[in-house]
Amino acid sequence: MxxxxxxxxxxxxxxxxxxxxxxxxxxxxxxxxxxxxxxxxxxxxxxxxxxxxxxxxxxxxxxxxxxxxxxxxxxxxxxxxxxxxxxxxxxxxxxxxxxxxxxxxxxxxxxxxxxxxxxxxxxxxxxxxxxxxxxxxxxxxxxxxxxxxxxxxxxxxxxxxxxxxxxxxxxxxxxxxxxxxxxxxxxxxxxxxxxxxxxxxxxxxxxxxxxxxxGADPMPGEPNGLRPVMTLESAVIAIREIPAGAPLGYGARFHAERATRVGLVALGYADGYPRALPDGTPVAVDGIRTRLIGRVSMDLLTVDLTDLPDAGLGSRVELWGANIPVNRIAEAVNTISYELLCNVKRVRFEYSGG
CATH class of the missing domain: 3.20.20.10 (Alanine racemase)
Incomplete structure (x- = not known):
C-alpha cells in the first residue's frame, strides 16, 4: 500500500x-x-x-x-x-x-x-x-x-x-x-x-x-495554543547517491552542491503538495528537519538525506504537521494554508481520537 x-x-x-x-x-x-x-x-x-x-x-x-x-x-x-x-x-x-x-x-x-x-x-x-x-x-x-x-x-x-x-x-x-x-x-x-x-x-x-x-493559525507567530489537526506524510521508498554537480528531477532545477544522498518520497502535486515549492522547503524525516530538493512531480518528490545517516527505506516523511507548520509551506508558494488543506486528495485519510 x-x-x-x-x-x-x-x-x-x-x-x-x-x-x-x-x-x-x-x-x-x-x-x-x-x-x-x-x-x-x-x-x-x-x-x-x-x-x-x-x-x-x-x-x-x-x-x-x-x-x-x-x-x-x-x-x-x-x-x-x-x-x-x-x-x-x-x-x-x-x-x-x-x-x-x-x-x-x-x-x-x-x-x-x-x-x-x-x-x-x-x-x-x-x-x-x-x-x-x-x-x-x-x-x-x-x-x-x-x-x-x-x-x-x-x-x-x-x-x-x-x-x-x-x-x-x-x-x-x-x-x-x-x-x-x-x-x-x-x-x-x-x-x-x-x-x-x-x-x-x-x-x-x-x-x-x-x-x-x-490548527492553521491565522496569525502565525502568535502563541495562540492551537494544535495542528492534519499531518500530511509519506515515506522514503528509494535512496540514491548523486555526485557534486549532478542534476536532479524535472527541469534539472537542483544541482547538488556536494555528494548528496537523495531520498525518493511517494507523494506529489497530484496529492496536493504544491509543484511550485522551491528547493530548501523544510520537510521532516523521522522527526528531523531537512529540505526538499528537486522539483515536485505528480507522484513523487525528493529530499536531502545527506546529513541524516539513520534515515533509510521506510523513514517517515512529514510534509506538514507538528514539525512543519502548514503556514510555512503556504508562504513558500505565496498562498494560504486554507488552499493547501482543501487541496489534499488521493492520499489515505486516517483518523485518531474519534
Whole structure:
C-alpha cells in the first residue's frame, strides 16, 4: 500500500474548538464547509457533535450530508439559498440561513414555509463582497419581520483583514456594524478565526471559528495554543547517491552542491503538495528537519538525506504537521494554508481520537 496519508487528530480538533469558544465567550458555530477545510466534514462534525453549539457550511448540499449522517445541532448555510425550492429542504431539515441580498428576501416573501425561518442577516461592513450596505440593513431587517415567515434574526458581518492585527480595517468594520445595527434587537455574530484570536472588541454572541479549528493559525507567530489537526506524510521508498554537480528531477532545477544522498518520497502535486515549492522547503524525516530538493512531480518528490545517516527505506516523511507548520509551506508558494488543506486528495485519510 502506498505510504502517503493524511493523519487527522480529532482530539486536536476538539481542543481548538474549546479554545476558540473560551477565548470568544458566548456560543460558537464550527465551520465545516469545503469538507471541513479538507479534513473530512462528516468525521469532524461527528467528533464535535457532543460539544459544538452548531455548525456552519457553505450551501444546502453540504448541510444535507451532515443531517444524513445524524448531525442534529443547528447548521447555518453561509451562502443562504439560491432557489425558492430550497426553502422546503431548509424547513424539512431545520436549517438556518444567511440572507445577504434582496433576491433572497423576495424568495422568502413569496414562500409559504410551514415553520418560521431562522435567519442570519448579513451586513456589508466594509469587505464589499456580500451583504446589505449599512443604509440598507434596517429596511432589510424590517422586510424580514414584516413577512411573518421569520422567527429569530441574528445580525452578522464578515471581516476582510482580521488576520492583520496592526491594520485598522477590522476596527472600522466593527464601528460600522455597531452604528448600523444600533437599536435592532437580536444576537450578533462578527468574529471569524482571526477576530476570535486578535480582536476582542469584535466578540459578540456567536463566534464562527473556521481555519483555527484545524490548527492553521491565522496569525502565525502568535502563541495562540492551537494544535495542528492534519499531518500530511509519506515515506522514503528509494535512496540514491548523486555526485557534486549532478542534476536532479524535472527541469534539472537542483544541482547538488556536494555528494548528496537523495531520498525518493511517494507523494506529489497530484496529492496536493504544491509543484511550485522551491528547493530548501523544510520537510521532516523521522522527526528531523531537512529540505526538499528537486522539483515536485505528480507522484513523487525528493529530499536531502545527506546529513541524516539513520534515515533509510521506510523513514517517515512529514510534509506538514507538528514539525512543519502548514503556514510555512503556504508562504513558500505565496498562498494560504486554507488552499493547501482543501487541496489534499488521493492520499489515505486516517483518523485518531474519534
Amino acid at each position: 502506498r505510504p502517503s496519508r493524511a493523519l487527522i487528530d480529532l482530539d486536536a480538533l476538539r481542543h481548538n474548538y474549546f479554545l476558540a469558544r473560551h477565548l470568544h465567550g458566548g456560543r460558537a458555530l464550527a465551520v465545516v464547509k469545503a469538507n471541513a477545510y479538507g479534513h473530512g466534514a462528516l468525521e469532524c462534525a461527528r467528533a464535535l457533535a457532543a460539544d459544538a453549539d452548531g455548525f456552519a457550511v457553505a450551501f444546502l448540499e453540504e448541510a444535507l450530508e451532515l443531517r444524513a449522517a445524524g448531525i442534529e445541532q443547528p447548521i447555518l448555510l453561509l451562502e443562504g439559498i439560491f432557489m425558492p425550492d430550497e426553502l422546503d429542504e431548509v424547513i424539512r431539515h431545520d436549517l438556518w440561513i444567511v440572507v445577504h441580498h434582496a433576491e433572497q428576501i423576495r424568495i422568502i416573501d413569496h414562500a409559504k414555509p410551514a415553520l418560521p425561518l431562522e435567519v442570519w442577516l448579513k451586513m456589508n461592513s466594509g469587505m464589499n463582497r456580500a451583504g446589505f450596505l449599512p443604509h440598507e440593513l434596517r429596511a432589510a431587517w424590517q422586510r424580514l419581520k414584516d413577512s411573518g415567515k421569520v422567527g429569530g434574526i441574528t445580525l452578522m458581518s464578515h471581516f476582510a483583514r482580521a488576520d492583520e492585527p496592526h491594520v485598522i480595517a477590522t476596527a472600522e468594520q466593527v464601528t460600522a456594524f455597531d452604528s448600523a445595527t444600533r437599536d435592532l434587537p437580536g444576537p450578533r455574530s462578527l468574529a471569524n478565526s482571526g477576530a476570535i484570536l486578535g480582536w476582542p472588541a469584535a466578540h459578540r454572541d456567536w463566534a464562527r471559528p473556521g481555519i483555527l479549528l484545524y
